[in-house]
Structures are given as structure tokens and as C-alpha cells.
Amino acid sequence: MLIVISMVTFGIFFVVPQWAGSTPEALASRYVGRAATPETVHLVAERLGFNDPIVVQYGRFLKGIFVGAEYDYGAGVEQCPAPCLGYSFISGQPVWPDLLDRMPVTFSLAIGAALLWVVFGVSVGVLSALRRGSFFDRLSMGTALAGVSLPIFFTGMVSLVVFSYGLGWTPPGGAWTDLTENPAQWAYNLLLPWITLAFLFAATYARLTRAGMLETMGEDYIRTARAKGLREREVVVKHGLRAALTPILTLFGIDFGLLIGGAILTETTYTLPGLGQFAILAIRNQDLPQVMGVVLFAAGFVVVASFVVDLLYAVVDPRVRLS
Amino acid sequence: MSFLDVKDLRIHFPTDDGLVRAVDGLTFSLERGQTLGIVGESGSGKSVTSLGILGLHKGGRAKISGEIWLDGEELVGASAEAVRGLRGKKMAMIFQDPLSSMHPYYTVGHQIIEAYRIHHDVSKQVARKHAVDLLGRVGIPEPAKRVDSYPHEFSGGMRQRAMIAMALSCDPELLIADEPTTALDVTVQAQILDLMRDLQREFNSALIVITHDLGVVAELSDDILVMYGGKCIEYGKADDIFYQPEHPYTWGLLSSMPRLDRERTERLLPIKGSPPSLINVPPGCAFHPRCPYADRTDGRSSTEVPDLAPTERGHLVRCHMGRTERRTLWETEIKPVLETQ
Numbered sequence: 001m002l003i004v005i006s007m008v009t010f011g012i013f014f015v016v017p018q019w020a021g022s023t024p025e026a027l028a029s030r031y032v033g034r035a036a037t038p039e040t041v042h043l044v045a046e047r048l049g050f051n052d053p054i055v056v057q058y059g060r061f062l063k064g065i066f067v068g069a070e071y072d073y074g075a076g077v078e079q080c081p082a083p084c085l086g087y088s089f090i091s092g093q094p095v096w097p098d099l100l101d102r103m104p105v106t107f108s109l110a111i112g113a114a115l116l117w118v119v120f121g122v123s124v125g126v127l128s129a130l131r132r133g134s135f136f137d138r139l140s141m142g143t144a145l146a147g148v149s150l151p152i153f154f155t156g157m158v159s160l161v162v163f164s165y166g167l168g169w170t171p172p173g174g175a176w177t178d179l180t181e182n183p184a185q186w187a188y189n190l191l192l193p194w195i196t197l198a199f200l201f202a203a204t205y206a207r208l209t210r211a212g213m214l215e216t217m218g219e220d221y222i223r224t225a226r227a228k229g230l231r232e233r234e235v236v237v238k239h240g241l242r243a244a245l246t247p248i249l250t251l252f253g254i255d256f257g258l259l260i261g262g263a264i265l266t267e268t269t270y271t272l273p274g275l276g277q278f279a280i281l282a283i284r285n286q287d288l289p290q291v292m293g294v295v296l297f298a299a300g301f302v303v304v305a306s307f308v309v310d311l312l313y314a315v316v317d318p319r320v321r322l323s
Numbered sequence: 324m325s326f327l328d329v330k331d332l333r334i335h336f337p338t339d340d341g342l343v344r345a346v347d348g349l350t351f352s353l354e355r356g357q358t359l360g361i362v363g364e365s366g367s368g369k370s371v372t373s374l375g376i377l378g379l380h381k382g383g384r385a386k387i388s389g390e391i392w393l394d395g396e397e398l399v400g401a402s403a404e405a406v407r408g409l410r411g412k413k414m415a416m417i418f419q420d421p422l423s424s425m426h427p428y429y430t431v432g433h434q435i436i437e438a439y440r441i442h443h444d445v446s447k448q449v450a451r452k453h454a455v456d457l458l459g460r461v462g463i464p465e466p467a468k469r470v471d472s473y474p475h476e477f478s479g480g481m482r483q484r485a486m487i488a489m490a491l492s493c494d495p496e497l498l499i500a501d502e503p504t505t506a507l508d509v510t511v512q513a514q515i516l517d518l519m520r521d522l523q524r525e526f527n528s529a530l531i532v533i534t535h536d537l538g539v540v541a542e543l544s545d546d547i548l549v550m551y552g553g554k555c556i557e558y559g560k561a562d563d564i565f566y567q568p569e570h571p572y573t574w575g576l577l578s579s580m581p582r583l584d585r586e587r588t589e590r591l592l593p594i595k596g597s598p599p600s601l602i603n604v605p606p607g608c609a610f611h612p613r614c615p616y617a618d619r620t621d622g623r624s625s626t627e628v629p630d631l632a633p634t635e636r637g638h639l640v641r642c643h644m645g646r647t648e649r650r651t652l653w654e655t656e657i658k659p660v661l662e663t664q
Contacts, residue, residue, distance in 0.1 A: 220423040226379055227418075228438040228489070229411030239426055318473045319427060 001307075005299040010061050013292045015054060025050075085296065086289035095293035098278070105176060105274035108186065109193055109266065110259040116198035117205055118252065124202070125209025126241060129217065140206060147203025156196045156269035163192060176273055193270045197263060201255060205248060212244030219243070246316055250309055257305025261298020324392060325352035326529050327376075327497055332389035332399075334368075334375045341602040345371040347553040348389075350631075353546070355496065358523065358530040360540030360561070362576065363550035364598045369533045372550075373499045376531075377416055378406035393497060412442040415495035419502035421482035425474040431458070431485045432470030439492040457488040461518060480511035484518065491522060498523070499531045504539060516542045537580050541565065549573050552599045552609030555631060559638020569640045569649040571614050574657045608643060616652065619644055 017026075025041050049057055063069065064084035080087070085095040124144075128137040164172045175189040216222065217240050225239040226232075264276035271277070275294060282290035314321050334346040346368040353359045361369045374380055376391055381403045391398040393414065398406055418424035425434060435454040436447060443450070451470065458466035461484040474482055483503065490498060500519065504512040520543055523530045532543050540547055540561065547564040549557040549572065557570040568574055575594035596613040599605055611617040611624040620643035623629075631641045635650070642649060 220418060220420060221426040223374075223379060224416075224418060224424045224489075225426070227377055227410055227416045229407055229409070229441050230437070231407065242428055243426070317428060318430075319475050 001303045002300060005303060006062060006065070006296065007058070009292055009296045009299065010058050012295075013288055014057060014061070085293035088290050089287045090285050090290075095289050098290070099275065099293055099297055102273060102275045102278045104178065105272050106260060106263065106267070106276065108179060108190055109197065109263055109272060109274060110256060112187075112190055112194040113197040113201065113263075114252070114256055114259070116194055117201035120198065121202035121205025122209045122241075122245075122248065125206040126213055126236065128206065128210045129213030130236065132214065137210075141210070144203040144206045147199050148207070150200075152196060152200060152265040153269050155199060156193075156266065159192055159196050160270070193266050193272060196269075197259075197266045204251070208248055208251065209244060212247060213240055216240045216243040246313070249312055249316060253305045253309030253312070254302065257302040258298075260301040260305070261294075324395070326355045326394055327353040328390070328392040329372075329376070330390040330392075332372065332375065332391060333387065334371050334380060335386045336384055337386065338602070343601045344553050344604060345601055346375065347604075349550075349553075349555055351546075351548055351555070351558060353497075353529045353531065355529050356523070356527045357546065358532060358544045360544035360547045361531060361533045361550060362535065362537060362540055362547060364535055366598045366601060367550040368553040368601070369550050370501055373416065373501050373531065373533055376497075376499065377410055377414060378403065379410075381406065408442075411438055411495070412493045413495060414497040414499065415490040415493070417483075417486055417490045417498065417500040417503050420506045421479065421486040422474060422506075424486060425482065425489075427474060430471050430473055431477065431489075432472075435470075435485070435489045435492050438489050442493045453492070454488070457492060458485065461485070461488045461491075461522070462514075463488070479507050480514065483507060483511075483515055487515075487518065487522070491526070494526060495528060497529045497531070498526075499533065501533045502535070503532065505534070505536070512539075519543065537565075537576055549576070552604050553601055554609060554641065555639070556610065556641045557639065558631070559634075559636070563634075563636055563638045567634075567636055567638075567653070569634050569638075569646075569653060570610075570642050571616050572610050574653070575613075578657070578661055608641070616644060619648065 025038070025045050045051060049060060052060075060069065064080065064086070066083070068081045069084045080094055083096050085099075087094055088098070124140045128140050131137050160172070163170045170192045171189050177185040177189055179186045213236075217236070221243075222235060222239055225235045230239075261275060263274065264280060266272070267274040267276035268280055275298070279291065279294045279298075281287075282294060329349060329351050332346055332349040333344070336343040336345060349368075349372060351359065361372065363369045371380075375385075375387060376393075376398070378398060378401075380387060387399055389399060393409070396409070398409075425431070429437075432451060432454050435457060436450040439445070439450045439453055440447075445453075455466045455470050458470060463469050463481055463484050469477075469481075474485070477485060483506075487503075503519065504515050507515060516539060519530070519532075530543070532540060534540060544561045546559065547557075547561050548555055549564065549570065551572050557564060557568065557573050564573060565577070568577060572594070579593045594613055599609055599612075605612050605625070607623065607625040607627050608614070608617075608620075608629050614624065617624045623643050627643070629641045629643045631639045634640055635646055640649070644652075
């Protein structure tokens with residue numbers, strides 16, 4: 001799967017431009033100065049291997065990721081240690097360390113929000129299902145509908161205006177402190193992004209949990225559990241929720257994997273220096289190596305996350321286990 | 324007073340389409356060591372009755388009235404928590420489809436252990452040993468190994484045995500089996516019925532078997548109660564119901580039962596029509612639209628609900644026809660046909 005992603009990414013960023021009429025020289029021109037002569041450009045294209053067959057180029061691309069690469073600009077050889085995703089057009093810095101720098105921000109945002117939305121989404125969903133048709137059910141499902149429909153840049157802006165600039169309870173956008181530096185400040189700064197992001201997801205999870213619980217609570221094994229004399233709370237949690245959680249787990253794996261690759265809207269709204277913001281900047285600057293790096297990185301997380309979900313599935317549902 | 328006494332039990336469900344009278348004035352009693360078979364078509368209210376005794380309608384939309392006395396305790400008015408404490412321990416249930424009735428994500432052992440530990444404050448190891456014992460007792464080979472299997476890894480018959488083991492885990496004094504063999508192969512059905520009879524003797528529990536299959540009750544029951552449209556229409560000793568039945572519906576049930584000990588000279592005689600909707604139970608005798616003798620009651624069958632009255636032999640029948648008329652019909656028209664079938 002990861003191989004496929006590397007091929008697709010490579011294809012998009014190296015092969016498609018050539019189909020679209022881009023010549024090796026045009027590609028190479030991005031790596032040299034503005035005032036370069038055609039001869040220089042040609043030389044660089046040659047050195048960077050843009051004239052080689054696609055397969056060879058792909059091999060080199062993979063080798064760069066796993067072993068590292070050497071770039072020969074003519075003016076000297078530059079070492080790019082593995083995983084080498086190339087150099088930024090703009091800053092000339094290698095892409096990988098930049099990505100690593102941004103990771104803690106996105107990780108912090110995703111993990112905190114995930115915790116919030118799973119806890120709130122699932123418990124609201126369970127309570128709504130148990131009190132179906134009640135005031136609580138209607139209120140929470142109405143809120144959930146709002147949560148699903150309102151985009152982050154709206155809820156984010158509104159929350160910033162109200163809580164940061166209006167009431168002054170939370171720091172304004174752009175505040176970021178490393179966890180290792182000051183954990184309290186870290187959590188305080190991230191509180192608003194966490195809640196905003198979690199609101200969006202909690203809504204989906206609440207609706208999904210509610211639907212799942214309504215279904216499982218009507219199953220025969222729930223009746224059996226009650227017939228055994230089990231307390232209602234245990235019937236709900238151990239027998240009902242246990243079965244309803246499986247589809248939620250799948251969704252969670254995918255959502256979380258996607259978020260790790262960059263919560264673009266949230267990070268942009270709150271100007272958090274994470275991977276999402278990095279991706280936006282890279283795209284805006286047409287900084288191909290950076291864009292490619294972040295895409296490869298994000299896609300990798302989605303794959304890893306769905307793999308982990310598959311493993312967890314076997315743990316959760318014994319019927320999936322291979323005998 | 325008997326061990327189990329049900330008096331004028333009514334279980335109604337208000338719905339948007341009207342009131343569903345699933346059980347409408349049911350009275351019966353049962354002693355320890357005895358077996359009662361409740362027979363009827365789908366939708367006659369038999370399963371609703373069993374769930375009602377276990378208190379599984381509580382907290383739901385059901386309106387329950389009447390009395391259920393279990394060993395001197397009244398259950399209808401009791402708190403949900405009090406009835407919960409009795410469930411599993413004093414009264415237990417075996418369900419129809421053991422695959423859907425067992426939780427797919429937990430091992431069979433886990434589910435038995437859970438049932439046992441609800442009512443017994445013992446360690447997991449002790450409960451596990453008990454679970455292995457039980458699985459062995461209900462005839463599951465290699466119980467120490469199978470205790471860690473999941474329900475889907477069992478065959479249908481083995482699952483029903485495991486379900487029985489789970490129901491028996493706390494030595495219940497009242498055991499209700501709701502269509503215990505319907506989902507099973509015919510060969511396995513006989514084994515399960517034998518097992519239930521043996522276990523009942525061993526535990527001296529009261530057993531209610533709910534089924535649409537007269538063969539099952541013939542095998543097990545001391546008493547039989549025939550239900551139709553939420554009401555009891557015939558109730559008495561098993562022998563009376565099988566050999567001296569007096570209700571046309573029971574006649575219909577008997578003649579639609581395949582028998583291997585008779586020659587296949589004629590086709591089965593199914594009861595015409597389908598069971599009544601419990602929202603619009605026909606006025607008068609609920610069976611009258613399907614009853615071949617409805618014209619013999621001077622029109623009373625469609626206006627007046629017949630009483631449950633004793634026959635000459637002492638069992639109860641709900642029918643407008645006179646005793647002698649019913650007996651003559653049985654002796655001259657029904658019995659000969661049944662015997663030649």
C-alpha cells in the first residue's frame with residue numbers, strides 16, 4: 001500500500017508535469033537561479049537525472065527516501081540523508097526536518113481533539129439512544145446536526161471572536177508552546193482548537209453511536225444479558241456499546257490518520273504552525289518538494305492508521321480473527 | 324398456592340395503530356418438578372407471556388396488569404431492581420436462536436461466568452471451574468477447551484447446550500424455554516429435549532416450554548396450555564389435550580401435525596386463514612373467522628367472548644359449543660380422521 005502511495009505521489013509530481021508539456025529543462029529551472037542560462041539549466045536537468053527513464057527516476061526517488069541521496073549541482077555534491085524528500089525551492093532547506101518540526105503541533109492538536117470527541121461523542125450518542133425521543137435526545141441531535149454542518153472556519157472564527165477577543169478567556173490564534181516546555185501553557189493554548197475540532201467530529205460520532213446503540217440494544221443478546229439478571233448499566237456498556245463500537249473504531253482510524261497528516265482548516269484558522277499550515281504554505285508557494293513531502297507523509301499516516309484499525313478489528317470482533 | 328401462579332395476566336402495548344393486546348387475561352399455575360407446555364401460532368402471545376414473567380417488559384412501553392406469584396413473591400408490582408435480582412437466579416430463560424442470543428464478541432465461558440458472578444460473589448477462577456462443569460453436564464465434549472470458544476465456533480446444537488448451561492448456571496427454580504429447538508436440526512432437537520428433561524429431573528425445577536410444535540410438548544409436558552389471540556383457549560393435562568381435546572383450534576393443531584406412525588393416505592389438514600392481528604382481535608370468539616363450526620353457536624361466536632369453562636374431564640376450554648356437542652364432534656368427526664391420517 002505504501003509502495004502504491006509512493007508511486008502515485010511520484011507520478012503526480014514528476015510524471016504528470018511531463019505529460020502536461022513540462023520538459024526536463026522546465027523542471028530543472030526550478031532548482032537553479034532565475035538568471036540561469038539555458039546551458040546551465042540543461043546541465044542541471046542532466047545532473048538531477050530528469051532525462052533518465054521514469055523507472056530509473058522512481059528508483060532514485062525511493063532510494064532517496066530509504067537510503068538518502070546525493071545532489072550534484074555541479075558546484076559541489078550535497079548530501080541529503082535518509083529519508084530524503086528533496087529540498088525546498090524557496091528556502092533551499094531539506095523538506096524532512098521541516099516536517100519533523102511541524103509534527104508535534106499537529107500531533108498535539110489531533111490527540112487532544114480525538115480524546116475529547118471520542119469521549120463526548122460516544123457518551124452523548126449512548127445517552128441519546130437510551131432516551132430516544134426525550135428532550136436530551138432532541139437537543140443533542142440538534143446540536144450534532146449543527147456540528148456536522150458548520151465548517152471549522154466558521155465555528156473557529158466565532159469561537160476566537162467570542163472567547164479570545166471578546167471574553168479573553170483563551171489566547172488568540174497563533175499561540176503555541178511546546179509540551180516539554182510548559183505543559184499547562186501547551187494545553188491552555190490548544191484548548192480552543194481542541195474544542196472546535198472535537199465539536200465537528202463529536203457530532204458525527206454521537207450520531208453514529210446513537211444509530212449503532214439503537215440497533216444493538218434491540219438485539220437478542222441484549223435480551224439474554226437482561227435475562228441473566230445483569231444490571232442495566234452493564235447491559236448497556238458491556239453488551240450494547242461493545243458491539244456498537246466496531247464501526248466507530250473504523251471511522252476513528254481513518255479520521256485520526258487524516259488529521260495527523262494536517263488539520264488544514266483548524267491550523268489555518270488558529271494559525272497553528274502544524275503540518276496543515278505547512279501544506280497550505282507549500283501549495284501557495286508552489287514549492288513542489290514540500291508539497292510532495294507533506295502528501296507522502298499524510299498518506300503514509302492514513303495507511304498506517306487503517307492498518308492499525310484492521311489489527312484492532314480482529315481484537316474487537318473475534319469473528320474476524322483468522323483461525 | 325402453587326410455586327408459580329399467574330392470575331389474569333394482561334400485557335398490552337399501546338402503539339400508534341392502537342392497543343396491542345398481546346396477552347389478555349391469562350391464568351395458569353405450575354409446581355416444582357412439573358412442565359407446562361404453552362402452544363400457539365406465531366403472534367398468539369406466548370413469548371410475550373414468558374418475557375412478562377421474567378419482567379423483561381419493565382421500563383418498556385408495555386402495560387402489565389394481573390398477578391404473577393413466584394414462590395410467594397408478587398412480581399407484577401415489584402420494583403424493577405427486585406425482579407432483576409430474581410432473574411437468572413430464581414428464574415432463567417432459554418431463547419430460541421442461540422446464535423443471535425449469545426453475544427458474538429464474548430467467549431461462551433465468559434458469558435456463563437458473567438451469569439454466575441452476577442448472583443454469586445466468587446472469584447473468576449471459581450466461576451470458570453463452575454462454567455466448565457456446566458458445559459460438561461450439558462454434554463459438550465472437552466468442556467475445559469470449549470469454554471474459551473466463541474459462539475460462532477460452536478455448532479447449532481452445541482450452542483443451544485451452551486445456552487442451557489448458561490441458564491442453569493445459578494440453579495434456577497423456574498426455567499422458561501422459548502422455542503428451544505426451533506432453530507435446530509431434527510436430529511439435534513431430540514437430544515436437546517432429552518437433555519432438558521434429564522436436567523429438569525436433576526434440578527427439580529419448574530419448566531415452561533413455549534412452542535408451536537406439538538411434538539415438543541408431547542415429549543416433555545405434564546400440562547398444556549393452548550393460546551390463541553392472546554387468550555388461553557384450552558388448558559389441561561397433556562393426555563387430555565392430546566386424546567380428548569375439545570376446542571376446534573386444538574383439533575386443527577392436531578390434524579396439521581405430521582405423524583410418522585400413521586399411513587400417509589391423506590394430506591395434512593391445515594387450519595384455514597391466518598392468526599388474528601392483536602390490534603383488531605375479532606369480536607366474540609377470536610377464532611370464529613377460521614372456525615369450521617362457528618355456525619353452530621346461534622351467532623354468539625361473533626358477538627360474545629366465550630368463557631373458559633371446565634369440561635366433563637375437568638380441563639378448561641373456551642368455546643361456545645356445548646360439552647356434549649363438542650364431545651360428539653370429536654368422537655364422530657375429528658378423531659376418526661386423525662386416526663386414519
